[in-house]
Amino acid sequence: DFMHALEEVKAAFGVSEEELETAMAAGILHFSPYIENILKDGRLFVDLVRTSATTSLLSISKDSNFPFIKLVSAENMVGFSEMAKIQYLNKVFSDAYKSPQNIVVIDNIERIIEWVPIGPRFSNPVLQALMVLLTKQPPAPRRLLIIGTTSQRSVLKQLDLQAIFNRELAVPNVNTHAELASILREVQAFDSENGLVQSLNELRDITGTDQVGVGIKKVLLAVGEAKQEVGNVESRFAEVIAQQIAASRD
Amino acid sequence: DFMHALEEVKAAFGVSEEELETAMAAGILHFSPYIENILKDGRLFVDLVRTSATTSLLSISKDSNFPFIKLVSAENMVGFSEMAKIQYLNKVFSDAYKSPQNIVVIDNIERIIEWVPIGPRFSNPVLQALMVLLTKQPPAPRRLLIIGTTSQRSVLKQLDLQAIFNRELAVPNVNTHAELASILREVQAFDSENGLVQSLNELRDITGTDQVGVGIKKVLLAVGEAKQEVGNVESRFAEVIAQQIAASRD
Amino acid sequence: DFMHALEEVKAAFGVSEEELETAMAAGILHFSPYIENILKDGRLFVDLVRTSATTSLLSISKDSNFPFIKLVSAENMVGFSEMAKIQYLNKVFSDAYKSPQNIVVIDNIERIIEWVPIGPRFSNPVLQALMVLLTKQPPAPRRLLIIGTTSQRSVLKQLDLQAIFNRELAVPNVNTHAELASILREVQAFDSENGLVQSLNELRDITGTDQVGVGIKKVLLAVGEAKQEVGNVESRFAEVIAQQIAASRD
Amino acid sequence: DFMHALEEVKAAFGVSEEELETAMAAGILHFSPYIENILKDGRLFVDLVRTSATTSLLSISKDSNFPFIKLVSAENMVGFSEMAKIQYLNKVFSDAYKSPQNIVVIDNIERIIEWVPIGPRFSNPVLQALMVLLTKQPPAPRRLLIIGTTSQRSVLKQLDLQAIFNRELAVPNVNTHAELASILREVQAFDSENGLVQSLNELRDITGTDQVGVGIKKVLLAVGEAKQEVGNVESRFAEVIAQQIAASRD
Amino acid sequence: DFMHALEEVKAAFGVSEEELETAMAAGILHFSPYIENILKDGRLFVDLVRTSATTSLLSISKDSNFPFIKLVSAENMVGFSEMAKIQYLNKVFSDAYKSPQNIVVIDNIERIIEWVPIGPRFSNPVLQALMVLLTKQPPAPRRLLIIGTTSQRSVLKQLDLQAIFNRELAVPNVNTHAELASILREVQAFDSENGLVQSLNELRDITGTDQVGVGIKKVLLAVGEAKQEVGNVESRFAEVIAQQIAASRD
Amino acid sequence: DFMHALEEVKAAFGVSEEELETAMAAGILHFSPYIENILKDGRLFVDLVRTSATTSLLSISKDSNFPFIKLVSAENMVGFSEMAKIQYLNKVFSDAYKSPQNIVVIDNIERIIEWVPIGPRFSNPVLQALMVLLTKQPPAPRRLLIIGTTSQRSVLKQLDLQAIFNRELAVPNVNTHAELASILREVQAFDSENGLVQSLNELRDITGTDQVGVGIKKVLLAVGEAKQEVGNVESRFAEVIAQQIAASRD
Numbered sequence A, B, C, D, E, F: 001d002f003m004h005a006l007e008e009v010k011a012a013f014g015v016s017e018e019e020l021e022t023a024m025a026a027g028i029l030h031f032s033p034y035i036e037n038i039l040k041d042g043r044l045f046v047d048l049v050r051t052s053a054t055t056s057l058l059s060i061s062k063d064s065n066f067p068f069i070k071l072v073s074a075e076n077m078v079g080f081s082e083m084a085k086i087q088y089l090n091k092v093f094s095d096a097y098k099s100p101q102n103i104v105v106i107d108n109i110e111r112i113i114e115w116v117p118i119g120p121r122f123s124n125p126v127l128q129a130l131m132v133l134l135t136k137q138p139p140a141p142r143r144l145l146i147i148g149t150t151s152q153r154s155v156l157k158q159l160d161l162q163a164i165f166n167r168e169l170a171v172p173n174v175n176t177h178a179e180l181a182s183i184l185r186e187v188q189a190f191d192s193e194n195g196l197v198q199s200l201n202e203l204r205d206i207t208g209t210d211q212v213g214v215g216i217k218k219v220l221l222a223v224g225e226a227k228q229e230v231g232n233v234e235s236r237f238a239e240v241i242a243q244q245i246a247a248s249r250d
Ligand SMILES: Nc1ncnc2c1ncn2[C@@H]1O[C@H](COP(=O)(O)OP(=O)(O)OP(=O)(O)O)[C@@H](O)[C@H]1O
Pocket: A023, A025, A026, A027, A028, A029, A030, A031, A053, A054, A055, A056, A108, A149, A150, A151, A171, A216, A217, A220, B135
């Protein structure tokens, strides 16, 4: 299974074990055929792809021939001045040029450039450094795969950052009851298939639709929340996920 | 009663006695069934909730299994530079990762990020650090419950901060004469039930409605103010609370 | 009379004599019943009031049980950096927590936060520190009365500062000829009641109304200006005050 | 004449001779009855006036009983940081409090606060310091006359600065041919009264009006310019002043 | 061929070999007659031209009589402060004045001035230094050819930078199937002419047009991507380039 | 001729030979009667004029009685901080006050204040220092002629800078074929008058008008460019200048 696969990969990647473990703690559930495509696409075009969303990118890089991977995340830069961030980024890329084939993952780009929609404000020096580093050619014959993730595609577009990436992959929400059911089965949310059917029926009664449109993270949290209400897991799950659907629309 | 319960909790929480005592000095009055729900909700979903309003959250955490609690408040950061604030926040979270289960309470988020509606202005570096720290996964198998409070929900929404919290609880105003009466009884505002009825009748005469819509803090202040006018407490309370109702509408 | 009363108070207040003397040099004239109300109100609700306008607040605090008073004014902070201002404010409040009952007067809040309507601009760090300090509970069982003054009520409202104060008192202008006459009599502006009547008649001829709408400070300055034109004081006063009325409307 | 009067005053004023000499080099021409009024007004209300325009204010202060005068001008602050400007202003006022009666002249306020209409931008810290210093009461029984000048009255109004001054005096342009003729005679612009008439006729032919609307400084410069074209002074003056009139309208 | 020509040039240019090699790694494909014109134009007016787009400019300078060339790129300034950037620019120009004939290439001007369309923001000090240096005359009899490149012509126009350049050259996209075919042939994208025809037919089927409108860089990447899908190169190329065409329109 | 005249002047001016030589390298061509007027005007009113455009101002000052001249240009301030610029400006003016008669030339004012139309942005501290220095009276009996140049008259107007100058001179473009012909003859652009006629005819054929509207600098560059295409100079000149005319309109 995935957690096992991950362990094999870790050594190859050369990143600290703890970092990767945290980032991929949940495993990847294959809830829609689209996810399969991302992974297939990812493997196939691994030297071209620069895409979005933390979890799937690690899976993509797994089968590639790039032996080293470096994860750049705002979490490692809390309290850094702008200049310190730029130097950190610059160092990551300089190091990456030293081995023949590399992957640099820039996770949550909007957080690294300190984007906030009010204003809007962001760190232009960090953005500019990132733009230069993303465009810079590694000295021949070195190769570098750069993967970026974001939950604010339109922001990157406005900032002329999107055009720098050669290829874009969207990470889908859980969109239908069918996809939802596949996840609930995989994580064994309910004791029986009957419970699953009952819960989804209750959900359909509340929302009046088969549409879901909620991220997988919120689905998994709802499962955890429902399981605490022993004896009433099915109804509680329907309630909570209905709230999430409503919230995602407001 | 509550003050007693609090004392039991204090030791368990591991926060300084004085800090908690100040924050919860008034006790929690259960003036509406909705408050009951918040507390029940809180207990139930203690590992999911990230919610709003200082007083109720401490009650929520009381019955949880989290042995340590840390209160982050702008009051402890007066005169801090942006960088010092960020380092303080970072330290709180780093410390929280050290024990297996923790609660971090971020009180009055809008004050910590220095929000002001004119401009609007706020400290983007502090906001960004907060966003990263709120999203960061504690190293497995540690668990962390983060609770935030605010009186400016819409601000948090505009700042993309609200979406980081998994669950939201609204703290209600005192809305009806019935709720108002229950509070007045609990704090023994008047010498007799007759006095209570008379005061609320006078209030109804002034406002022409049973609606109140005033925070419990202002109700308690009005009681204190009325009690100073010995021999005329009922009328004075009606007057003062009527002014508050009018002010809350302008 | 007032100046005498003031002397009794000074010792009790514990503020430097010169500071108070400067601030209250003119004495308080009771030109309208409304002023009486402010003072009565002030005495009554001294532990709740946080209000506006330098002169009247010192009178309010006179009969209170608060033995210490601290005046925070932009005049003492000229040339301070933002950080120095915040530290000064912080120190005032910290000191105030040390004695059991205190009054802190924040005079001309709009000047302390460096408000200017063009932009608008102001010092957000100072504003934020003020908001936190105004909201902070003194450690039990200490009590603290905070009084703020401003001539820009709407600014404070826009900045969410007004809501922090529990109670608001407006300081009125001199609005009618009757109020104006009472002041002119108290300060003995003219040699005779005939002169007073003549002067107000001339004023009514110029303005065509009994409305005044000018602050008491400008009235007193007009008296001083008129008195310099010996032999023509009545006409000159009417002229000058008519100019002030016109200016206050443009 | 004026230059003589000035010399008598200088000693009394206690300002450096050279500074005053530069500022008043041109003498004051009494080209309109309005100027007379300003001077009369100025003398009369010398303890109330805070007004505009460098030249006339020195004349105003001449007959006052204030023995010391201090000129605050942006010319003495070129290259100062904001903080240095504030400290300079603070020192001027502190010094002024030391002698019993003083005049402080703030020349060209818009330049001291670094006003520019694009933006608009200005130094808010300097403005705020100025506002506080202008409002501050000198310690009793000291008296302080503050005179400010500006060529941007509306700017001061927008900045809430105008309201701080108790009285306002406008310095007029040269508005009519009659006023213009009186100046030309006083400075002996032409060799004969005939020349004067001829020149103003030519001017009327060009502009088609008796209106002038040009500052006295530009009139004096035009005289100097015309005098260089020996043999054609009258026509040249008419040409140049017509250009100035046109420019002042565009 | 080109790579050979380049080698001859390198010595003459006096730039570091590695820098040039990286910048021109791909060689110049002559895909449209327009490109020929740029090169011809470039050669002809080499002492006048200041133009756009990294690759072609090096070809332009090849046949000129300017023996030294200096490449100014944001890649060499990552992490520089504004002041350091300005000093770097200043040094490049000062050095260039030392030899009798020079070329300075300013690559990606919008990146050097840290342009971002949101705001918009950019480094005005760097821009201003650049404007002055671009306009400055080298001390006679020295000559200096300055070539600038940008992918944001309209930005340069808004910044008054465009007017400083005497001449402007546009670098075209690959616009037609004919141009696309010429490139595919030159890089031997497919095994046979048949494959080429098939692939372009498939492309025409998808897009419904002969228009392309994609930069040559993306065409070359698409070739690389297609070649990985052995046995299906033609269809895959059509798919990928169709996506690029769609993306360039959205 | 002009270059000769210049040499005579240089000694008198006391500026470094190289600086002047660079600034006036091209000589002044008298292409329109208007230029003659500027020079006449300039000579006549040399103690009043503050005007625009580098080349003509040096000619203006040649016949004046001012023995010293100081050129202030952004080229000498590249990499200066705001404060360093202000100190440099301040020093130039202080030095100028030391000799009895002086000229200070402020070249390209918009560059010195770092103006950019996007925003717009500029250095307000430098602008303010400039405004004060331009207005300041030199200590009597010293005289100072200040000449400013700009290619952005409307910017100076918006910044209230234009009003500080007493007189304004516009430097014209080459506007008609007649003016163009006079320049082409003076610089011997073509071998024969026939060639000149032919070239202007071709130009008229392309543009369909006798209007030119191009600065003299671009005309001279076009001549240089055309001369490189030996055997085709006339047609090439018509082509290039037609492009310039088109560009000046877009
Ligand atoms: N395919 C999946 N299978 C199982 N769990 C998943 C899957 N994708 C995401 N998750 C869960 O959702 C959580 C968040 O996923 P991830 O961090 O990849 O999302 P993201 O798009 O990067 O979000 P963010 O914007 O917060 O960075 C993961 O910790 C994991 O628990």
